[in-house]
Amino acid sequence: MAQRHPTQVGIVGAGPAGLLLAQLLHANGIDSVIVENRSRDYVTDRVRAGVLEQGTVDLLTALGVGDGVRHGGLRHEGLYLSFRQARHRIDLAGLTGGKAITVYGQNEVVRDLIEARHATSRPLYFDCDDVSVHDIDARPSIRFRHAGESHEIDCDFIAGCDGFHGICRESIPAGALTIYERTYPFGWLGILAEAAPSSEELVYTRHDRGFALFSMRSPTVTRLYLQVPPDESIDHWSDDAIWKEILERMTTTDGWQPTVGRILQKSVTPMRSFVAAPMQAGQLFLAGDAAHIVPPTGAKGLNLAASDVLVLAHGLKRYYDTADRSGIDEYSAVCLRRVWKAQRFSWWMTTLLHRSPEETPFDHQRQLADLEYVTSSRAAMTTLAEQYVGLPQEVSLESAGLTPDVRARR
Numbered sequence: 001m002a003q004r005h006p007t008q009v010g011i012v013g014a015g016p017a018g019l020l021l022a023q024l025l026h027a028n029g030i031d032s033v034i035v036e037n038r039s040r041d042y043v044t045d046r047v048r049a050g051v052l053e054q055g056t057v058d059l060l061t062a063l064g065v066g067d068g069v070r071h072g073g074l075r076h077e078g079l080y081l082s083f084r085q086a087r088h089r090i091d092l093a094g095l096t097g098g099k100a101i102t103v104y105g106q107n108e109v110v111r112d113l114i115e116a117r118h119a120t121s122r123p124l125y126f127d128c129d130d131v132s133v134h135d136i137d138a139r140p141s142i143r144f145r146h147a148g149e150s151h152e153i154d155c156d157f158i159a160g161c162d163g164f165h166g167i168c169r170e171s172i173p174a175g176a177l178t179i180y181e182r183t184y185p186f187g188w189l190g191i192l193a194e195a196a197p198s199s200e201e202l203v204y205t206r207h208d209r210g211f212a213l214f215s216m217r218s219p220t221v222t223r224l225y226l227q228v229p230p231d232e233s234i235d236h237w238s239d240d241a242i243w244k245e246i247l248e249r250m251t252t253t254d255g256w257q258p259t260v261g262r263i264l265q266k267s268v269t270p271m272r273s274f275v276a277a278p279m280q281a282g283q284l285f286l287a288g289d290a291a292h293i294v295p296p297t298g299a300k301g302l303n304l305a306a307s308d309v310l311v312l313a314h315g316l317k318r319y320y321d322t323a324d325r326s327g328i329d330e331y332s333a334v335c336l337r338r339v340w341k342a343q344r345f346s347w348w349m350t351t352l353l354h355r356s357p358e359e360t361p362f363d364h365q366r367q368l369a370d371l372e373y374v375t376s377s378r379a380a381m382t383t384l385a386e387q388y389v390g391l392p393q394e395v396s397l398e399s400a401g402l403t404p405d406v407r408a409r410r
Contacts, residue, residue: 002143002150005123007033009316010142010155012131012168014043014124016106017288017305018161019113023063024313026120028401030320033123033153035144037162040126044114049106050217051202051299053390054099056306060109062402068112073104074216079388081353081375082205083368085253088375089201095378095385103202105217106302125151133158133171137282156283157328159312161305163289164274172281184271184295184350185357186210187230191242193222195261204297204353206371207249211354213297214250214258224258227354230270239263271295271350273343278332285312285331292339297353298346303390308335314395334394345387 009025011018014036022032036043052060052069060066077093077100093100117124128144135141142153160168169177196219203214210227217223224246243260251257274293279286288305311334315327352370356363374380 002152005033005151005153007031007123007153007155008320009033009157009159010133010140010153011035011159011161012133012142013160013162013166013288013290014038014110014114014126015161015163015288015305016109016113016302017290017309018159019110019117020059020063020306021159021161021287021309021313022122022124023065023113023116023120024309024400024402025316026122027063028313028317028320030316031122033142033155034117034125035128035131035142035153036124036126037128037131037144038126040114043126044107044111046107049296049299049302050103050215050223051303052102052104052109053299053303053306054101055390055393056303057102059306059310059397059402060112062397063116065112065116068108069102069104072108072218073102074218075100075102076201078201080199080201080203081371082203082250082252083207083371085251087203087252087254087256090375090381090385090388092385092389095382096389099389101299101389103216109302131162131167133160133168133284136171136284140283157316158284159309160284160286160290161288161309164293166290168284169276169286169290172284176281177276177278180273180275180277182273182347183230184273184354185230186227186354187232187268187270188213188296189226189228189232189234189237189242189268190266191224191263192217192265193224193261193263194220195222195259196220197222198257198259203250204349205250206353206355206367208355209245209249211297212246212249221264222258222261228268232268234266234268237266239266242266269296273347275336275339275343277336279308279335280328280332285328287312287335291335292343294342294346295350296346297349298342299388300342300346304339304342307338307393310393310397310400311335311395314400317401338391338394341387341391 197216213225215223287308318327
């Protein structure tokens with residue numbers, strides 16, 4: 001006999017989307033249960049995105065889980081576009097009225113949110129097997145096995161926050177979703193290096209040998225990426241070969257280059273754009289990577305997940321406060337407006353900076369002209385900056401229940 005867990009919202013996935021949603025619901029007195037098939041160590045150790053938009057930082061702060069970002073995050077008020085071996089600074093704060101981005105690893109965000117979840121004493125299950133969702137058009141449930149025992153969550157709604165390869169999107173009936181997808185002819189070779197950052201801000205580089213990105217995770221650890229073929233094997237790249245290529249692409253005529261250090265991690269990730277629409281079916285709502293994937297060039301993945309759950313929390317709060325379903329019924333339409341803007345920006349940043357295998361001499365010159373325009377026109381720089389720091393949220397923190405009184409009770 002399965003152990004039964006009645007709740008209001010069942011959440012599949014303990015990544016940023018699921019954990020943020022759970023904390024938003026808790027702030028509004030809405031009960032939830034989180035089910036995750038991976039271990040706690042896995043979800044807190046995996047290295048993912050590290051750039052937080054201003055709105056995401058504001059959300060974490062309003063939820064009372066902003067101490068980690070405040071003390072460990074690296075606030076950046078600008079970034080560099082580098083081409084023809086010269087860096088050009090984009091003044092993000094100056095162009096957007098003081099907004100900025102903060103470099104803070106996704107694994108750190110997840111760690112902070114897990115601690116906050118445990119502090120609420122609401123359920124969070126790791127290492128779950130045989131997770132499945134049922135009856136999404138009526139009274140939904142989530143079934144799983146944990147520590148050798150069967151469990152079933154009876155709930156009003158299910159939030160599918162279980163990533164691109166999760167079970168929630170696959171549980172929606174065939175034909176109910178339209179899939180929009182684009183696969184790029186390159187991937188990113190990413191490394192974590194034990195090396196002090198040699199720049200206080202990110203450096204995006206367009207080079208004839210391919211794209212490169214300089215980022216960081218802390219005052220002692222850098223994160224760097226190289227454009228490589230999508231099927232490239234990491235076994236083909238020794239540490240010495242990686243550093244040689246990084247320095248070849250990123251060194252500028254004024255002598256700037258990344259600091260070389262011991263490589264801690266390295267991997268190759270293919271790049272894609274993906275959208276599943278609508279982002280809901282019956283009482284099941286998709287959020288984060290379960291609904292959309294963006295190329296990492298635009299730094300939008302985690303931030304889109306945060307935007308999704310803010311909209312969903314707003315709709316659920318309205319439903320439980322007044323029985324008004326309009327917020328949850330409009331969830332997909334509201335989220336997709338932002339998703340497609342982020343897809344367009346991420347695609348543009350990707351095509352602006354990467355070398356295509358099919359590039360012609362015309363494409364080469366057009367790309368350089370585009371970079372020259374972006375770095376010399378205030379209007380163009382403003383357009384980039386506004387999108388990079390994050391467009392205004394579709395719903396306010398206050399409408400999602402994060403009033404000053406509620407924040408004080410965190």
